[in-house]
Amino acid sequence: MLNKYPIVAIATAPGRGGVGIIRISGPQLGPFAYALLKQDLKPRRAHYCVFPDSHGEPIDQGIAIFFSAPHSYTGEDVLELQGHGGPAVMQTLLKQCLHVGSAFGLRMADPGEFTLRAFLNDKIDLAQAEAIADLIDASSETAARAAMSSFSGHFSKKINALSESIIQLRMMVEATLDFPEEEIEFLEKYQARERLNKIQENLNLVLKQSKQGLVLREGLHVVLAGEPNVGKSSLLNALSGEDLAIVTDIAGTTRDKVTQLIHIQGVPITIVDTAGLRDTTDKIESIGIERSWAEISKADVVLNLKDATKSNLAIDEKIAFHRSPKSTLLTVFNKADLLKTIPPSGEDVIYISAKTGNGLELLIDRLLYLAGWQPGQESPWLARQRHIDALESASHHLKLAEMHAQQDDRVLDLFAEELRLAHDFLGTITGQMSPDDLLGQIFSRFCIGK
Known part of the structure; x- marks a missing residue:
């Protein structure tokens, strides 16, 4: 024991x-x-x-x-x-x-x-236990407050309320299945469809808020990629508000990655400035460039930084080849202050000037959007990817239950089974249905002494 x-x-x-x-x-x-x-x-x-x-x-x-x-x-x-x-x-x-x-x-x-x-x-x-680790690891005040809310049981209460609503509906269905001779029109008499719709609405709201909480916890991994002297280090300094990277007119100044964690509206964003991508015989610079490709392959968002006064399509193909299919590629034209007329920015192309700050606010808004953050809709709790997966699975089974509810009482057994599966997935969030291997994965990541 x-x-x-x-x-x-x-x-x-x-x-x-x-x-x-x-x-x-x-x-x-x-x-x-x-x-x-x-x-x-x-x-x-x-x-x-x-x-x-x-x-x-x-x-x-x-x-x-x-x-x-x-x-x-x-x-x-x-x-x-x-x-x-x-x-x-x-x-x-x-x-x-x-x-x-x-x-x-x-x-x-x-x-x-x-x-x-x-x-x-x-x-x-289980959700409160995870919140303890998240509270310790929180990198911003906003994330810490959300983690404390989870630890206080706010998130668990929402999950338990959803579970209780499903249980009540399941009890009615099971009772009808146990006494079929009474021939009660269950779906109509007990307003099962209306009850199910209300549960779905509440679950969708919890899911939406949890996705915000996931962004607060995991943030975004952004890599600045591009040729030498396009302004990657200048952009890192501008976004962080500090002179973290050396900026000169000499090509190849940055030979290794420079990583900085910043917070925008409480969202943690890790920005990696990489070595300029070019062909070189310099062994040290070559190692830095290899590390650049490695960082590009791991990024959530790759900012393909380009000089707005020049154009080189060859490097675009290389970056597109090395990045992960799951990542987002955003082309950023720097040095827009040198242009006579600045073209309009779009979803995938943004014109900025790291020197003057022009366009940085638009870039920041775009990064928050790609992270999934919705300003003004701060999450009341912190969430993990497994919580999102469980909520989405529960939502899927509720939709299947809704499909069965569009028929008649002859498919009540299928209706009941989908409700049970949705309830089980919600139970994995709080630990009511958690297998031992999941517990091992979660608690092994805690620090000793906690």
């Missing part, structure tokens, strides 16, 4: 800090806490303690807090030791915990195991 033995880990980030925390969770930790600290601890109270080694010599001094089950993060007994955050101190105290805890079966925690135990002990659902 997973929760049979206690686990321990350093809960604070690696490195030096003012405070370091060691967390222990498991059943009936009272005897272990006394063996370690030589004093009784009252639940949910801070105790000033000396943390002794096996010879009674102090390792550190700090605060010990004991949380008795089920009133803890994991739902088990939890002991937290808060001391000074030096790596040597933390490691020595951790070793002492393992030494004393050997008699109690104490072992090192696996990545995400504290949160996994919280999930298995019904303290949180």
